Amino acid sequence: MNKTPGATLRVRNLSKNYGDGPVLDRLSFEVPAGETLAVIGPSGCGKSTLLLLLANLETPSTGTVLHGESPLPVPGAGSGDTAVILQDYGLFPWKTVEDNLTLPLRLRGAPTAERRERGAAMLAELGLAGLERRYPAQLSGGQRQRVAIGRALITEPDVLLMDEPFSSLDALTRERLQRVVLDLWRRRRPTCVLVTHNVEEAVFLGRHILALGGKPARQRLWLENPCFGETDCRKESRRFSLMRQVRAALAAREDADSETGSGSGPEGSGGGRTASRAGNDTPRQDMEEDAPCAG
Ligand code: ADP
Ligand code: MG
Numbered sequence: 001m002n003k004t005p006g007a008t009l010r011v012r013n014l015s016k017n018y019g020d021g022p023v024l025d026r027l028s029f030e031v032p033a034g035e036t037l038a039v040i041g042p043s044g045c046g047k048s049t050l051l052l053l054l055a056n057l058e059t060p061s062t063g064t065v066l067h068g069e070s071p072l073p074v075p076g077a078g079s080g081d082t083a084v085i086l087q088d089y090g091l092f093p094w095k096t097v098e099d100n101l102t103l104p105l106r107l108r109g110a111p112t113a114e115r116r117e118r119g120a121a122m123l124a125e126l127g128l129a130g131l132e133r134r135y136p137a138q139l140s141g142g143q144r145q146r147v148a149i150g151r152a153l154i155t156e157p158d159v160l161l162m163d164e165p166f167s168s169l170d171a172l173t174r175e176r177l178q179r180v181v182l183d184l185w186r187r188r189r190p191t192c193v194l195v196t197h198n199v200e201e202a203v204f205l206g207r208h209i210l211a212l213g214g215k216p217a218r219q220r221l222w223l224e225n226p227c228f229g230e231t232d233c234r235k236e237s238r239r240f241s242l243m244r245q246v247r248a249a250l251a252a253r254e255d256a257d258s259e260t261g262s263g264s265g266p267e268g269s270g271g272g273r274t275a276s277r278a279g280n281d282t283p284r285q286d287m288e289e290d291a292p293c294a295g
Helices: 047-054 097-107 112-125 141-153 171-188 199-205 233-251 254-260
Strands: 009-017 022-031 036-040 062-067 082-085 159-163 191-196 208-213 218-224
Touching: 009 047, 022 036, 022 047, 022 062, 022 191, 022 208, 022 218, 036 047, 036 199, 047 159, 047 191, 082 141, 097 112, 097 141, 112 141, 141 159, 141 171, 171 199, 191 199, 199 233, 208 233, 218 233
Parallel strands: 036 191, 036 208, 082 159, 159 191
Antiparallel strands: 009 022, 009 062, 208 218
């Protein structure tokens, strides 16, 4: 398999207007190769739109998304270097677990023996061994989600884009799968963008965190996350203070947006810069708030 070397994902001055008004306003940030970014924001703020733009499945109104020097290949277009997990998992109900999982290999012309072998390895890795002949309707939500994750990872993509992949799962399954994804990421190191509306999830899985807010959505906060992947309960207070910071950014008033322009600007990928004076505002209560120790 020809794999291109990892490259930085560069977003410059990215805006999207669907026709009935702007949705995203001049986003600029970078995700270094092999790192993860969690994008967080309230429902309807444009997170899925951003993910589709990153995946080259939507066209920007202004600005660019580059992987190294070129746009990302459209997922499924043959190269297999980008994988996307959409919000509804996107499994084919008439295909078995094994066929769903190995579909990307089939699309790339991999021989049956290779598909079987890599499919079995991925099923084992995800704790799905024994379920290969089942259909999606015969699986639990968590099992379906694991198949979707496995299907995204089976080609060992350079870039993995995930849209709220854990949002419909119960808390325990979600935590388990978050760790599965973190483990897989640690072993394969794709450049990863995770969309979420869950602050705790963003802090657990985002090496970088981007908070979006306002209409149109702008960058409210960009930070490098010292608590990324952390499961040590003794460091709870550091994690809670970070979560407070993210919640405050999400709660920042509209007028804070207009005072600070379009967030962290074209060079906004630097570490630890905030895009608003969010710290003085009251955190909103409507973001998910289950905060058990992940360890
Ligand atoms: P989120 O994922 O944060 O919930 P979305 O990106 O799905 O937000 O949607 C952001 C806004 O863009 C919403 O107002 C939504 O109605 C609108 N929108 C999303 N997709 C389209 C589309 N294809 N055509 C027109 N408007 C859209
Ligand atoms: Mg969405």
